Amino acid sequence: MAPSATQRAWLPPLGVLLLLLTRRAAAALEDGLVNNGDFETVPAGGASGSGLGEGVSSLPGWTINGTVELVESGQKQGGMILIVPQGVHAVRLGNDAEISQELQLEKGSTYAVTFSAARTCAQLESLNVSVWPAATQAVDLQTLYSVEGWDAYAWAFQAQAEDGAASKLSFKNPGMEDDPTCGPIIDNIAIKKLFTPDRPEDDAVVNGDFEEGPWMFLNASLGVLLPTNLDEETSALPGWMVESNRAVRYVDSYHFDVPQGKRAIELLSGKEGIISQMVETTPEKQYNLTFTVGAAGDSCQAPLAVMAFAGDQAQNFHYSPTGNATHQPANITFTARAERTRIAFYSVYYNTRSDDRSSLCGPVVDEVRVWGISRSPAVNSSWIASLLGLVVAVIMVVA
Ligand SMILES: *[C@@H]1O[C@H](CO)[C@@H](O)[C@H](O)[C@H]1NC(C)=O
Ligand SMILES: *[C@@H]1O[C@H](CO)[C@@H](O)[C@H](O)[C@H]1NC(C)=O
Ligand SMILES: *[C@@H]1O[C@H](CO)[C@@H](O)[C@H](O)[C@H]1NC(C)=O
Numbered sequence: 001m002a003p004s005a006t007q008r009a010w011l012p013p014l015g016v017l018l019l020l021l022t023r024r025a026a027a028a029l030e031d032g033l034v035n036n037g038d039f040e041t042v043p044a045g046g047a048s049g050s051g052l053g054e055g056v057s058s059l060p061g062w063t064i065n066g067t068v069e070l071v072e073s074g075q076k077q078g079g080m081i082l083i084v085p086q087g088v089h090a091v092r093l094g095n096d097a098e099i100s101q102e103l104q105l106e107k108g109s110t111y112a113v114t115f116s117a118a119r120t121c122a123q124l125e126s127l128n129v130s131v132w133p134a135a136t137q138a139v140d141l142q143t144l145y146s147v148e149g150w151d152a153y154a155w156a157f158q159a160q161a162e163d164g165a166a167s168k169l170s171f172k173n174p175g176m177e178d179d180p181t182c183g184p185i186i187d188n189i190a191i192k193k194l195f196t197p198d199r200p201e202d203d204a205v206v207n208g209d210f211e212e213g214p215w216m217f218l219n220a221s222l223g224v225l226l227p228t229n230l231d232e233e234t235s236a237l238p239g240w241m242v243e244s245n246r247a248v249r250y251v252d253s254y255h256f257d258v259p260q261g262k263r264a265i266e267l268l269s270g271k272e273g274i275i276s277q278m279v280e281t282t283p284e285k286q287y288n289l290t291f292t293v294g295a296a297g298d299s300c301q302a303p304l305a306v307m308a309f310a311g312d313q314a315q316n317f318h319y320s321p322t323g324n325a326t327h328q329p330a331n332i333t334f335t336a337r338a339e340r341t342r343i344a345f346y347s348v349y350y351n352t353r354s355d356d357r358s359s360l361c362g363p364v365v366d367e368v369r370v371w372g373i374s375r376s377p378a379v380n381s382s383w384i385a386s387l388l389g390l391v392v393a394v395i396m397v398v399a
């Protein structure tokens with residue numbers, strides 16, 4: 001039935017509707033690669049003409065400041081082939097150089113930025129990643145986690161720009177090297193809006209299956225490193241903190257053996273790679289912490305073991321699966337002493353891969369759960385015994 005004239009009057013004209021729709025589309029930032037985040041769109045005229053250590057004057061999608069060099073795969077420097085993490089192009093940031101682009105973010109939401117980076121010289125190199133007006137983090141590129149010479153990292157922040165105002169995402173080389181051709185190479189920059197999964201009803205752990213985390217490219221075969229993050233409110237791995245000075249690796253089921261679902265955490269660098277969470281507990285109540293320990297399937301050299309902490313309990317779990325399983329269950333019971341109890345995990349050993357003997361690897365942790373095993377914490381046998389004694393005494397007095 002055709003709408004009557006009065007009904008029709010309420011319908012907005014098609015043009016307005018389309019305009020509204022396209023405006024919505026323009027405002028909502030999609031998860032994934034940012035505008036020219038892989039640097040494959042090169043400036044008009046190409047990368048040619050910019051010699052070693054010579055910067056480009058423009059870069060599609062980005063604003064540049066300082067010497068920003070477009071690096072092409074196969075390009076050599078001092079006999080060494082420069083690393084391009086993905087595709088044909090990447091950029092290198094010279095001393096104090098910066099690239100930035102504006103993003104429309106939702107105020108108050110937490111986002112994770114994923115990017116690949118490689119250092120070019122042996123010097124201490126780091127990269128300052130910031131989102132204005134929100135936060136800055138210096139990411140240390142000193143440790144080589146992978147023999148490929150580059151790694152993917154993720155960093156999270158909470159958007160603070162008013163809705164409608166732009167936030168500025170920037171990458172800056174804070175270094176002042178004598179050699180201007182030293183400086184980090186960056187590539188594959190993506191962003192993802194994070195959400196904090198609801199805590200399951202019978203489980204005190206948030207995101208214990210690690211399914212929610214930073215953006216990972218489908219073919220990102222090295223996983224994503226999560227550097228130190230002491231702020232549990234803005235973590236690239238919602239619910240969790242990386243409280244050590246080294247990173248842990250976020251791995252996916254397409255390239256690694258993951259015990260459950262599509263994501264898990266691979267612990268690296270022994271005690272220097274710790275993940276933790278403060279879980280809500282009831283004082284004096286008994287709990288069971290259960291989790292899965294596994295091997296990532298990345299030819300990590302045995303032995304693999306995880307040290308697990310739950311309140312005042314600590315125990316190590318050696319990975320010794322039965323049959324051809326790639327993971328095994330583990331559990332610890334503990335009595336909560338406060339309303340929040342820390343659970344934490346690190347790798348007992350410093351493991352490297354058997355094929356290259358230098359890439360860092362370690363045990364995988366997944367399916368972390370904490371649940372109460374004593375129903376009423378205040379009522380324990382000694383308490384019942386004293387209550388019984390009191391009742392008996394009262395009866396005797398009354399009698
Ligand atoms: C470019 O970088 C220099 C040195 O860090 C800084 O002083 C200057 O303000 C920057 N320019 C812009 C337009 O951001
Ligand atoms: C990942 O996949 C995309 C699209 O299929 C491709 O362009 C890119 O080169 C791949 N990257 C790597 C590191 O294989
Ligand atoms: C780099 O980031 C750190 C904070 O993480 C900050 O203290 C430092 O000033 C930044 N350096 C530059 C050059 O922006």
Ligand SMILES: *[C@@H]1O[C@H](CO)[C@@H](O)[C@H](O)[C@H]1NC(C)=O
Pocket residue numbers: 288289290331333373
């Ligand atoms: C803790 O959970 C594990 C796995 O479900 C179970 O085997 C173990 O018996 C539980 N511990 C206690 C004390 O209930």
Ligand SMILES: *[C@@H]1O[C@H](CO)[C@@H](O)[C@H](O)[C@H]1NC(C)=O
Pocket residue numbers: 323324325
């Ligand atoms: C072990 O592997 C064999 C062959 O791949 C398979 O048939 C068997 O089901 C596996 N066993 C377990 C416990 O996964």
Ligand SMILES: *[C@@H]1O[C@H](CO)[C@@H](O)[C@H](O)[C@H]1NC(C)=O
Pocket residue numbers: 329330331332
């Ligand atoms: C739970 O821990 C106990 C004691 O360490 C162990 O005997 C039992 O096999 C574990 N259960 C599971 C399911 O891992």
Ligand SMILES: *[C@@H]1O[C@H](CO)[C@@H](O)[C@H](O)[C@H]1NC(C)=O
Pocket residue numbers: 380381382383
């Ligand atoms: C039982 O309660 C008593 C008194 O409240 C306390 O001292 C004791 O530690 C409790 N025992 C257990 C196993 O929780």
